[in-house]
Amino acid sequence: MELVPYITKIINESLATGVVPDIFKRAIATPLLKKPGLDDTDLKNFRPVSNLNFLSKILEKVVLGQVLKHVKSNGFDEVLQSPYKMHHSTETALLKVTSDILDLVDDKNLCLLVLLDLTAAFDTIDHEIY
DSSP: OOSHHHHHHHHHHHHHHTOOOHHHHOEEEEEEESSTTSOTTOGGGEEEEEEEOHHHHHHHHHHHHHHHHHHHHTTOOOTTOOTTSTTOOHHHHHHHHHHHHHHHHHTTOOOOOOOOOOTTGGGGSOTTOO
């Protein structure tokens, strides 16, 4: 029995109705230690990682493909945006910033770089609120 037609039907129905089945929203949450060496008896040192079922992942990929196609075909594509673009990453963004800084310095211009580190932003959330 071929599963592809059934999977395609489920995904297409979800897209057509705008309804994501409840089973797609269920995840297995696994607490992972944020950094090696942190105290594993302190719950604040963990972050939750949610694993969804494979149909959720397929739906996500299909929707992402449609959104990216819409963005590109309607001229909303930002040239310098790295997330969610093939062949773009944190590394390509850093290379662009580094190149811009070096160009300014080579031209004897002043350059100021301000960075914001949000790696611990999740820690600022009040986990006691329900």
